[in-house]
Amino acid sequence: MSGVNDFAFKIGTVNGTGSASANALLMQAIFRMGIPVTGKNIFPSNIQGLPTWYEIRVSRDGYTGRPPLIDLIVALNPSTLKQDIATVRPGGYVLYDSSWPLDAKLTRPDVTLLDVPLGAMCREAFTRDRDRTLLRNIAYAGALAALLQIDIAVIEGIIAEKFGRKKALLDANHRAVHLGYDYARKHFSCPLPFHCAPMDATGDSILMDGNTACALGAVYAGATVGAWYPITPSTSLMDAFKEFCQEFRVDPETGLNRYCIIQAEDELSAAGMVIGAGWMGARSFTCTSGPGVSLMQEFLGLAYYAEIPGVFINVQRTGPATGMPTRTQQGDLLSMAFASHGDTKHIILFPANPAESFALTVAAFDSSERFQTPVFVAIDLDIGMNDWMIPRLTWDDGYRPDRGKVLDAVALEQMPKFFRYVDADGDGVAARSLPGVNGKGAYFVRGSGHDKFGAYTEDSTAYREVVDRIARKFETAARALPAPIIQRQDGADVGIVCVGSPDAPVREAVDRLREQGIIADVMRIRAFPFAPEVTEFLGRYETVFVVEQNRDAQLRALLTIETGVPRDRMTPVLDYAGQPVTAGTVVAAITAQLAGRSA
Amino acid sequence: MSSITKPSVRHPSARKNHLGLSRADYEGAMSTLCAGCGHDSVTAALVQAFWELDLPPHRAAKMSGIGCSSKTTAYFMKQSHGFNSVHGRMPSVTTGANAANRELSYIGISGDGDSLNIGFGQLAHAIRRNVNMLYVIENNGVYGLTKGQFSAAADVGSKSRKGEVNEQTPIDPVLLALTLGATFVARSFSGDKAQLVPILKAGLMHRGFALIDVISPCVSFNDHEGSAKSYAYVRSHEVETVAADFVPLRREIKVPETHAEMTVVRMHDGSEVRLHSTAPGYNPRSRDTAYRHVQACIKKGEVATGLLFIDDTGRCMHDMHRTVTTPLVELPYEALCPGKVAMERIVSRYR
Ligand SMILES: Cc1ncc(C[n+]2csc(CCOP(=O)(O)OP(=O)(O)O)c2C)c(N)n1
Ligand code: SF4
Numbered sequence: 046m047s048g049v050n051d052f053a054f055k056i057g058t059v060n061g062t063g064s065a066s067a068n069a070l071l072m073q074a075i076f077r078m079g080i081p082v083t084g085k086n087i088f089p090s091n092i093q094g095l096p097t098w099y100e101i102r103v104s105r106d107g108y109t110g111r112p113p114l115i116d117l118i119v120a121l122n123p124s125t126l127k128q129d130i131a132t133v134r135p136g137g138y139v140l141y142d143s144s145w146p147l148d149a150k151l152t153r154p155d156v157t158l159l160d161v162p163l164g165a166m167c168r169e170a171f172t173r174d175r176d177r178t179l180l181r182n183i184a185y186a187g188a189l190a191a192l193l194q195i196d197i198a199v200i201e202g203i204i205a206e207k208f209g210r211k212k213a214l215l216d217a218n219h220r221a222v223h224l225g226y227d228y229a230r231k232h233f234s235c236p237l238p239f240h241c242a243p244m245d246a247t248g249d250s251i252l253m254d255g256n257t258a259c260a261l262g263a264v265y266a267g268a269t270v271g272a273w274y275p276i277t278p279s280t281s282l283m284d285a286f287k288e289f290c291q292e293f294r295v296d297p298e299t300g301l302n303r304y305c306i307i308q309a310e311d312e313l314s315a316a317g318m319v320i321g322a323g324w325m326g327a328r329s330f331t332c333t334s335g336p337g338v339s340l341m342q343e344f345l346g347l348a349y350y351a352e353i354p355g356v357f358i359n360v361q362r363t364g365p366a367t368g369m370p371t372r373t374q375q376g377d378l379l380s381m382a383f384a385s386h387g388d389t390k391h392i393i394l395f396p397a398n399p400a401e402s403f404a405l406t407v408a409a410f411d412s413s414e415r416f417q418t419p420v421f422v423a424i425d426l427d428i429g430m431n432d433w434m435i436p437r438l439t440w441d442d443g444y445r446p447d448r449g450k451v452l453d454a455v456a457l458e459q460m461p462k463f464f465r466y467v468d469a470d471g472d473g474v475a476a477r478s479l480p481g482v483n484g485k486g487a488y489f490v491r492g493s494g495h496d497k498f499g500a501y502t503e504d505s506t507a508y509r510e511v512v513d514r515i516a517r518k519f520e521t522a523a524r525a526l527p528a529p530i531i532q533r534q535d536g537a538d539v540g541i542v543c544v545g546s547p548d549a550p551v552r553e554a555v556d557r558l559r560e561q562g563i564i565a566d567v568m569r570i571r572a573f574p575f576a577p578e579v580t581e582f583l584g585r586y587e588t589v590f591v592v593e594q595n596r597d598a599q600l601r602a603l604l605t606i607e608t609g610v611p612r613d614r615m616t617p618v619l620d621y622a623g624q625p626v627t628a629g630t631v632v633a634a635i636t637a638q639l640a641g642r643s644a
Numbered sequence: 645m646s647s648i649t650k651p652s653v654r655h656p657s658a659r660k661n662h663l664g665l666s667r668a669d670y671e672g673a674m675s676t677l678c679a680g681c682g683h684d685s686v687t688a689a690l691v692q693a694f695w696e697l698d699l700p701p702h703r704a705a706k707m708s709g710i711g712c713s714s715k716t717t718a719y720f721m722k723q724s725h726g727f728n729s730v731h732g733r734m735p736s737v738t739t740g741a742n743a744a745n746r747e748l749s750y751i752g753i754s755g756d757g758d759s760l761n762i763g764f765g766q767l768a769h770a771i772r773r774n775v776n777m778l779y780v781i782e783n784n785g786v787y788g789l790t791k792g793q794f795s796a797a798a799d800v801g802s803k804s805r806k807g808e809v810n811e812q813t814p815i816d817p818v819l820l821a822l823t824l825g826a827t828f829v830a831r832s833f834s835g836d837k838a839q840l841v842p843i844l845k846a847g848l849m850h851r852g853f854a855l856i857d858v859i860s861p862c863v864s865f866n867d868h869e870g871s872a873k874s875y876a877y878v879r880s881h882e883v884e885t886v887a888a889d890f891v892p893l894r895r896e897i898k899v900p901e902t903h904a905e906m907t908v909v910r911m912h913d914g915s916e917v918r919l920h921s922t923a924p925g926y927n928p929r930s931r932d933t934a935y936r937h938v939q940a941c942i943k944k945g946e947v948a949t950g951l952l953f954i955d956d957t958g959r960c961m962h963d964m965h966r967t968v969t970t971p972l973v974e975l976p977y978e979a980l981c982p983g984k985v986a987m988e989r990i991v992s993r994y995r
């Protein structure tokens with residue numbers, strides 16, 4: 046159970062009161078002590094006044110999934126006190142603000158109360174109302190530092206970096222940390238049984254969220270046009286892209302931008318802009334979430350059929366409709382895979398964490414140009430907006446973008462005649478020309494029926510020739526896209542399949558299942574259409590579990606459609622109510638299923 | 645969109661422009677529109693205008709949505725790239741294309757349904773962004789391609805072929821463009837090539853969004869009595885306020901002497917548009933004047949045509965975005981990737 050460097054705590058506050066920076070401070074300090082740590086922000090779709098939580102998991106084994114149990118809660122939101130106290134495991138701790146009396150009915154006999162008069166101390170120490178509110182957060186961070194043995198020198202170092210020469214702020218923050226720290230040391234026996242002890246396990250890591258990583262991927266891939274319409278949880282992605290561009294993409298001589306970010310009037314328009322720029326030969330992308338993907342459908346079909354590249358990053362949130370905008374889900378698998386009317390299919394890449402968000406965003410631009418088709422990068426709110434501990438990102442200066450088959454002026458001049466959709470190489474990919482390059486490359490892009498020469502057609506044979514060739518192109522793509530990551534063990538008789546963020550809890554679950562004598566192999570799929578290894582894996586095990594975060598087992602449906610493996614050979618493990626799935630949920634579902642079968 | 649390849653008949657005597665191209669080189673596939681459709685006349689004017697402008701075909705991009713009007717991009721400049729996108733969404737595709745390559749000439753052709761119904765939002769926002777493009781609405785007051793339903797440009801009281809009467813107020817693209825801050829606003833008539841050609845030329849050379857509303861009768865569904873978009877109606881109710889001459893940079897400039905008031909507008913490449921005001925005091929640089937004039941004509945049941953407003957000082961999308969002058973598509977990858985050393989610096993901030 047919980048112990049040194051193996052525990053979790055949660056902070057319940059009201060949003061808009063400035064607790065985010067205190068929580069980040071705690072997490073960063075633990076990280077700098079060399080201890081693996083993860084944070085999950087559970088926030089409302091609201092600007093001010095609603096409950097918000099932050100969960101920090103300290104795991105010497107490096108588990109990054111959502112914590113199985115909460116050992117300590119900092120319960121500062123009067124409206125959620127009852128529920129917050131209820132979330133602590135038996136034998137856990139509740140830190141509350143004792144400036145006000147605590148309703149005795151809310152307490153539990155099996156938890157220890159830690160009363161810290163945070164508000165009162167801050168009222169006394171600071172004069173401005175704003176300081177009193179904001180610094181109360183820093184004060185609880187100080188109390189936690191004492192209770193959990195988080196190195197106070199590291200905390201002070203981070204505060205010093207943050208406020209630098211702003212002396213007044215620096216002093217106030219120091220003072221606030223010590224209010225909590227000193228109070229806890231004086232009144233409680235510190236540290237608690239579970240606490241931090243320095244390790245050396247994070248030196249090669251960073252803390253980054255997936256939206257930032259995707260944005261960095263777009264910068265490094267050489268994307269120049271970003272078109273978007275703001276939507277949670279994708280907004281910070283384009284914000285980050287802009288910040289990186291302002292740093293790295295401004296011409297030093299003229300001060301002019303080597304990028305163009307357009308805030309469109311809606312997602313239809315954003316998709317149109319991405320496609321227009323992709324047609325011109327720029328690397329272009331958008332970021333959005335489910336409602337935006339719905340609006341982009343018609344354009345996605347056009348880009349599929351007219352064969353135009355573009356990268357569509359979907360930071361999934363809980364649907365349907367507006368759903369729960371600040372909660373996570375993997376609910377758009379089917380709507381991405383077959384977006385738009387008619388026979389369509391779209392490449393989807395599935396990063397499982399921010400490190401892969403970076404790498405697969407770069408890969409998405411390459412795949413999109415190579416296969417001349419829109420490519421989705423599908424992450425979710427959990428990956429996109431939470432800070433994950435990931436290996437330091439690196440870059441190989443030898444990388445060159447894969448522009449695919451693009452004919453330059455010389456190549457076009459040498460051709461007797463250029464036809465847009467002729468499959469010269471037999472791989473389903475026809476060479477394209479870019480506008481403005483050479484008169485011989487001119488052709489007419491159309492979403493209406495066309496033959497392989499690019500001319501309008503209503504002829505069945507000519508129509509079929511093109512759509513069948515596009516189907517072949519996707520077969521080529523399936524073999525070339527990032528392969529699934531398969532983790533095997535000796536004697537495994539159970540297979541587990543997942544995509545994206547459930548990877549971390551699934552791998553943790555595999556370790557725990559092994560302790561119970563269940564040996565499972567894991568396949569994490571990284572791309573759609575599926576590689577041949579996917580079908581092969583599914584055929585290996587009598588029992589296959591498909592773990593995903595939606596109600597209708599969409600991944601299983603896709604696997605059924607695409608691999609021919611019968612649906613009922615795959616048992617869904619579903620967690621879809623908006624929170625990241627935990628290892629415990631996966632273990633429980635699998636053990637229950639297996640027990641039911643042997644009974 | 646259907647099109648038939650036109651046999652390319654070459655007349656050895658055909659006059660060549662400065663690029664050595666004949667007018668036939670600016671033509672496209674054979675039109676499949678109804679005989680007498682106004683849109684074909686607009687196509688002919690476009691061919692004439694671009695030939696006269698010495699526009700290199702491969703440096704132009706023809707953009708359209710869906711509709712009979714949107715089909716017409718196939719019927720001119722066959723040596724240009726064309727993009728027949730989706731219904732009402734041509735502005736966004738053009739915006740993205742222009743963002744990527746600011747040096748091509750963008751020619752957008754749309755219909756009244758495409759622009760004022762399904763694509764109303766995209767048109768409005770392309771105007772606001774001042775995307776550098778020529779935007780022609782071939783306006784017939786109906787949906788031609790889906791057989792004659794009213795569009796948002798249909799006048800109150802106009803009758804459909806089936807006898808229904810439109811009671812909803814029309815959207816006038818000229819008033820819309822004036823209101824939204826468009827920097828080039830004109831109206832013409834498909835049957836008036838003498839007026840239309842110079843306006844098209846000026847519109848293409850304008851740096852920013854140039855909206856030209858061209859009344860273009862639909863002979864199949866809206867060229868009957870009672871339609872304000874019929875040939876007969878427009879011919880008898882047209883009020884030309886401002887006639888335009890477009891004088892390219894390299895041509896000799898002859899000053900026309902017939903008009904009393906003249907405004908010369910210099911385009912960004914140094915060529916000129918000369919606007920001859922037929923109404924005394926009409927100032928084509930005043931948005932207010934244009935607005936008042938167009939509304940006064942509407943009240944009288946007349947159609948204001950000509951180049952109604954021009955502002956050659958407006959900031960286009962790239963000015964507002966402070967984009968580099970080199971087209972983004974031409975930037976080498978080395979100028980875009982921060983590289984390995986920068987990556988080390990970046991990740992050190994996430995410790
Ligand atoms: C999303 C969508 N809805 C409906 C249509 C059917 N449609 C094609 S053209 C058109 C109207 C075109 O009217 P307009 O733009 O005025 O062009 P015109 O044919 O009159 O030149 C419609 C409704 C379509 N192509 N796409
Ligand atoms: S239906 Fe009307 S708009 Fe369409 S081609 Fe015929 S005349 Fe022209």
Ligand SMILES: [Mg+2]
Binds near residue numbers: 711756782783786795
């Ligand atoms: Mg119409």
